[in-house]
Amino acid sequence: MSTVMITLKSGVGADELENAKKEAINQGGEVVHESKLIKSITVKFPEDxxxxxxxxxxYSVEHDQEVKTQ
Known part of the structure; x- marks a missing residue:
């Protein structure tokens, strides 16, 4: 599965997060995390x-990835 983080861009109302969730689900995604603080969701999409x-x-969309510190 491919995991992406979808964040609302600056100035976009918080109610738009619900639209992003609906759109992600309609396109075959599974919302696995939601953050109201930074107005974002993490969604898993099947590879196909x-x-x-x-x-x-x-929205700003980026692939979710592990961050490591040294």
């Missing part, structure tokens, strides 16, 4: 699904 959330100008 292509999502179009990154084309929405209200």
């Amino acid at each position: 699904k292509v999502h179009t959330l990154s084309t929405n100008d209200k």
Whole structure:
């Protein structure tokens, strides 16, 4: 599965997070985490699904990855 983090861009209302969740689910994704503090969701998509959330100008979409410190 591919995991992406979808964050609302600056100035976008918090209610838009619900729209992002619905859109992700409609495109075959599974919301695994939601943060109201930074207005974001983490979504798992099956490898064979292509999502179009990154084309929405209200969201910032990036692949979720592990961060390590030394």
